[in-house]
Amino acid sequence: MRELTVELGERSYPIYIGQGVLNDITALFDRAKLSRKSPLLVVTDSEVAPLHLERVMALLREGGFAATSCVVPAGETSKSLAQLEGIVTTALQAGLDRSSAIVALGGGVVGDLAGFAAASFMRGIRFVQIPTTILAHDSSVGGKVAVNHPMAKNIIGAFHQPELVLFDIDLLLTLPPRQVKAGLSEVIKHGLIWDAAFTQWCDDNAEKLLSLDPEALSYALYIGCKVKAIVVSQDERENDLRAILNLGHTIGHALEAVAGYGELLHGEAISIGMVGAAKLAQEFGYAAEILEVTKGLFLKYGLPVSIPPHLDTDSIMSAMMHDKKFKEGTMVYIIPMEIGKVEIRKDVTVEQVRQIVELLKGESVADVL
Numbered sequence: 001m002r003e004l005t006v007e008l009g010e011r012s013y014p015i016y017i018g019q020g021v022l023n024d025i026t027a028l029f030d031r032a033k034l035s036r037k038s039p040l041l042v043v044t045d046s047e048v049a050p051l052h053l054e055r056v057m058a059l060l061r062e063g064g065f066a067a068t069s070c071v072v073p074a075g076e077t078s079k080s081l082a083q084l085e086g087i088v089t090t091a092l093q094a095g096l097d098r099s100s101a102i103v104a105l106g107g108g109v110v111g112d113l114a115g116f117a118a119a120s121f122m123r124g125i126r127f128v129q130i131p132t133t134i135l136a137h138d139s140s141v142g143g144k145v146a147v148n149h150p151m152a153k154n155i156i157g158a159f160h161q162p163e164l165v166l167f168d169i170d171l172l173l174t175l176p177p178r179q180v181k182a183g184l185s186e187v188i189k190h191g192l193i194w195d196a197a198f199t200q201w202c203d204d205n206a207e208k209l210l211s212l213d214p215e216a217l218s219y220a221l222y223i224g225c226k227v228k229a230i231v232v233s234q235d236e237r238e239n240d241l242r243a244i245l246n247l248g249h250t251i252g253h254a255l256e257a258v259a260g261y262g263e264l265l266h267g268e269a270i271s272i273g274m275v276g277a278a279k280l281a282q283e284f285g286y287a288a289e290i291l292e293v294t295k296g297l298f299l300k301y302g303l304p305v306s307i308p309p310h311l312d313t314d315s316i317m318s319a320m321m322h323d324k325k326f327k328e329g330t331m332v333y334i335i336p337m338e339i340g341k342v343e344i345r346k347d348v349t350v351e352q353v354r355q356i357v358e359l360l361k362g363e364s365v366a367d368v369l
C-alpha cells in the first residue's frame, strides 16, 4: 500500500493507494477519528452499487459503524441540485448529525456530488472519498466539490477537503473500457503539467494501463495523486498555481456542457482540450514536439483528439464564457511550454480560442495538427 499526505497548513489528510486497501477500512476510519456514535451515509451510484456497495456496508457495520446508503443514478446528470436534495433527505431520515460523515463510494460524479452534500449539510460535515474510477484519483484529492448547472459545469460548489482517501485498486477491475480510457486522460494530464519522465512512462506503459495491470495502475495513480497533492498543498483555493490542474478544461468543460452532460465523458472532453492547448502552445512559439507528444499519447490511449463536428462553435464559445477562469474580463489559460511544464497565461484572446475550436472540429484536424 502506498501512502501520500495532502498538507493544508494547519491540517493534513492521507491518501492510501493499493490492492486490498478496503480491508483496512475500519482501522483507517479510526485513525481519521471518524465517529461510531453518529451515523455515516455512504453515497454511491446505480452502477457501482450492485458491484461494490454490499461489501463496503458489511465492512463498516462489522467494524461497528452505523452506516446507511443512498444510491443516485449513474452518470454526469446526477451532479445536480435535485440529487443533492435527495441526499440531504436521506441524511435527515438516517439521523446524520454534525459529527457524522458522508462516504463517497464512486467515480468523480459521486465524489463531487457527495462532497458538495457534505460541504453544505448542516453547513459542513466530514467526508471520505473511496474512488472507484481511474479518473477519480483526480477528483478524490483536493477538495473541489460541485454540481452542474445546465449552462455551466461545476458552477455550484465549494472547497471542502476529505478526511481521507481510500483508493483500492481492486475496485477498478470492473470498469468498462471506455471509462478506463477516459480516466487515464487525467493521469496523462498530471504528466503533461508536471513530470516529463512520467509522461514518457505513460507512453511506454499504455498497454499495461489499458489492461488494468495492478502494479502499473497503482504506480500511475500514485504519481497522479502525488502531483495533485503537491499542487493543492501549495495553493488550496486556486489563487494561482492550482490553475495548472485545469489544462485542457477551458475547452473541455464547454464541450461537456454543449454535447449534453454525459454524452462526451469528462476525460474525453479534456483530452480534446489538451490537444487544443498544445496547438495554442505552438502558436505561442513553443516546440512542435508538445503537440506531437500530446496528440500521439491520446491517440495511443484511444482518446478523442478532435471536436465532434456537430457541436456548434458559437455554443461552445458561449459555454466557455462561464468558465471560472474568466476574471475581470480576462481569460486565464493554461498553456504547455514543454512536456512536464505549463504556464498560466492571461494574454490568450477569445478569438484565438475560437480559431482553435474551429481547427479541432471535424476532419480538418488531421491536416492541421
Ligand SMILES: NC(=O)c1ccc[n+]([C@@H]2O[C@H](COP(=O)([O-])OP(=O)(O)OC[C@H]3O[C@@H](n4cnc5c(N)ncnc54)[C@H](O)[C@@H]3O)[C@@H](O)[C@H]2O)c1
Residues within 6 Å of the ligand: 045, 046, 047, 048, 051, 074, 075, 076, 079, 106, 107, 108, 109, 110, 112, 132, 133, 134, 135, 136, 138, 139, 140, 141, 142, 143, 144, 145, 154, 171, 172, 173, 174, 175, 176, 179, 182, 183, 186, 266, 267
Ligand atoms: N473535483 C475534482 O477535482 C474533479 C477532478 C476531475 C474530474 N472531476 C469530475 O469527475 C466527474 C467524472 O468522473 P468519472 O469519470 O469518475 O465519472 P463517473 O463518476 O460518472 O463514473 C463513470 C462511470 O463508471 C461507473 N463506475 C464507477 N466506478 C465503477 C467501477 N468500479 N466499476 C464499474 N463501473 C464503475 C459509474 O457508474 C459511471 O457510469 C466529472 O463530473 C468531472 O467534472 C472532478
Ligand SMILES: O=C(O)C(=O)C[C@@H](O)[C@H](O)[C@H](O)COP(=O)(O)O
Residues within 6 Å of the ligand: 138, 142, 144, 153, 154, 186, 238, 242, 243, 245, 246, 249, 324
Ligand atoms: O483540482 C483542480 O483544481 C482541477 O482543476 C482538477 C480538474 O481535473 C477537475 O476537472 C476540476 O473539477 C475542475 O475544476 P473547475 O474549477 O474548473 O470546475
Ligand SMILES: [Zn+2]
Residues within 6 Å of the ligand: 138, 186, 249, 266, 270
Ligand atoms: Zn478534470
